[in-house]
Amino acid sequence: MARIRNAFFALLCLTLQMINVKCVRYQPTWASLDARPIPSWYDEAKLGIFIHWGVFSVPSFSSEWFWWNWKGQATPAVIDFMTKNYKPDFTYADFAKEFNAEFFNPAQWTEAFEDSGAKYIVFVSKHHEGYTNWPSKYSFSWNSVDVGPNRDIVGELMNATRAKKSLRFGLYHSMYEWFHPLYLADKKTGFKTQDFVNKKTLPELYEIVNKYKPEVVWSDGDWEANDTYWRSKEYLAWLYNDSPVKDTVVVNDRWGKGISCNHGGVFTCGDRYNPGVLQKHKWVNAMTIDKYSWGFRRNAKLEDYLSIEELLQTFVITVSCGGNMLMNVGPPSHGHIAPIYAERLHQMGAWLKVNGEGIYSSKPWTFQNDTLTPGVWYTMKKNSSGAGVTVYAFTFDWPGSGTLSLAVPQASPSTVVTLLGFSGNLNYTTHKPKGIDIRVPVIPINKMPWVYAGSKQRTVGKKW
Numbered sequence: 001m002a003r004i005r006n007a008f009f010a011l012l013c014l015t016l017q018m019i020n021v022k023c024v025r026y027q028p029t030w031a032s033l034d035a036r037p038i039p040s041w042y043d044e045a046k047l048g049i050f051i052h053w054g055v056f057s058v059p060s061f062s063s064e065w066f067w068w069n070w071k072g073q074a075t076p077a078v079i080d081f082m083t084k085n086y087k088p089d090f091t092y093a094d095f096a097k098e099f100n101a102e103f104f105n106p107a108q109w110t111e112a113f114e115d116s117g118a119k120y121i122v123f124v125s126k127h128h129e130g131y132t133n134w135p136s137k138y139s140f141s142w143n144s145v146d147v148g149p150n151r152d153i154v155g156e157l158m159n160a161t162r163a164k165k166s167l168r169f170g171l172y173h174s175m176y177e178w179f180h181p182l183y184l185a186d187k188k189t190g191f192k193t194q195d196f197v198n199k200k201t202l203p204e205l206y207e208i209v210n211k212y213k214p215e216v217v218w219s220d221g222d223w224e225a226n227d228t229y230w231r232s233k234e235y236l237a238w239l240y241n242d243s244p245v246k247d248t249v250v251v252n253d254r255w256g257k258g259i260s261c262n263h264g265g266v267f268t269c270g271d272r273y274n275p276g277v278l279q280k281h282k283w284v285n286a287m288t289i290d291k292y293s294w295g296f297r298r299n300a301k302l303e304d305y306l307s308i309e310e311l312l313q314t315f316v317i318t319v320s321c322g323g324n325m326l327m328n329v330g331p332p333s334h335g336h337i338a339p340i341y342a343e344r345l346h347q348m349g350a351w352l353k354v355n356g357e358g359i360y361s362s363k364p365w366t367f368q369n370d371t372l373t374p375g376v377w378y379t380m381k382k383n384s385s386g387a388g389v390t391v392y393a394f395t396f397d398w399p400g401s402g403t404l405s406l407a408v409p410q411a412s413p414s415t416v417v418t419l420l421g422f423s424g425n426l427n428y429t430t431h432k433p434k435g436i437d438i439r440v441p442v443i444p445i446n447k448m449p450w451v452y453a454g455s456k457q458r459t460v461g462k463k464w
């Protein structure tokens with residue numbers, strides 16, 4: 001029966017392909033799943049906003065790994081913090097009652113995300129603590145409707161995101177949960193039993209996709225067990241073949257031990273991954289504005305946050321080498337976007353308003369950085385006329401000499417040189433064997449399209 005059905009679908013598929021209709025059934029094998037092209041919207045978007053929010057945002061101390069640092073690893077600073085400030089019988093679950101989200105206004109969030117120039121968001125639906133930011137059927141009394149805000153946070157944020165035409169909605173989901181009894185039981189059998197996956201992880205993954213239709217499914221917490229334990233390949237085949245987001249969904253690579261950087265959709269490899277050289281496979285630099293944490297930290301110092309110059313440098317290098325940047329915001333438990341984060345979002349957007357032409361929908365060029373002048377990074381776009389390309393050079397230092405020398409062999413006397421946000425062409429001379437000297441215009445500071453303060457690093461602060 002199954003054979004007849006398969007043969008029928010194969011024939012149907014062939015017929016559809018003859019009239020140019022795409023008809024691919026992905027198989028639950030990496031060879032088949034890896035062959036799926038990443039939907040083009042993702043590469044065009046370049047910038048996304050990551051949001052880490054959960055019960056860990058209540059203590060907002062140490063990091064989103066607070067519970068593990070306290071009870072799993074027994075980090076002295078965290079134990080100290082609890083001893084000093086809480087009664088001895090206080091449990092991690094008690095924090096959830098204080099997760100009140102008093103100022104959570106999803107429309108204000110998406111306003112700030114749109115303002116940053118980002119084209120998608122990835123919201124933590126559930127982190128390693130297991131608390132779900134949606135009323136999951138599979139997370140009884142440990143979800144955002146039963147305890148804490150009494151709101152469907154994921155649902156509200158989805159609606160606010162979809163109200164913004166320029167933003168797509170994505171979800172992060174942690175497969176493992178540090179202290180879930182079923183997970184710990186499976187772990188004891190060396191992951192030979194799969195009760196946790198069958199009763200918790202997979203039902204949740206189907207639930208969030210069917211209910212909220214995220215266009216990014218960012219999996220995490222996979223590293224202790226292999227993809228067979230997690231049944232990842234079967235899930236991805238469903239996601240690509242039959243899910244409500246099958247045509248537009250983008251996934252990452254954290255689908256089991258040894259899979260990251262090898263299989264799946266976009267490669268995340270390590271956190272803050274920024275290889276500095278062109279990559280063959282689409283990749284993402286998932287990074288944080290707070291250098292030390294994805295979750296909000298109440299005791300963060302100013303110097304713990306990346307400056308806008310540092311963020312822009314990271315962003316430009318990432319895009320030059322074919323990556324997207326997923327920039328993380330950690331809201332406090334009451335749910336507003338703290339001003340330092342709002343400022344960085346706004347600054348990214350202000351820069352992108354002037355320079356976005358060379359970022360959105362750009363491609364890596366033949367060269368990623370210049371060999372003559374350090375700190376110059378390239379992107380390119382095909383000209384809409386179909387003839388030739390536009391090459392964008394980003395520099396981190398305004399040339400004090402008034403001349404920017406670039407090793408661009410393609411430059412010729414017919415090349416047109418402009419500065420984004422500045423009207424009129426720039427003068428230049430080409431020189432042998434292969435290069436161009438661009439005269440940088442003298443622009444009064446108040447007329448600068450974008451004031452870039454330079455590439456100075458802030459002093460590195462201490463974590464605690």
Ligand SMILES: C[C@@H]1O[C@@H](Oc2ccc([N+](=O)[O-])cc2)[C@@H](O)[C@H](O)[C@@H]1O
Pocket residue numbers: 064065220221260269270271286294
């Ligand atoms: C986005 C981040 O993802 C994970 O951290 C990781 C996961 C994988 C690697 N890695 O593969 O190098 C590094 C940090 C989480 O543990 C962390 O809290 C945060 O949510």
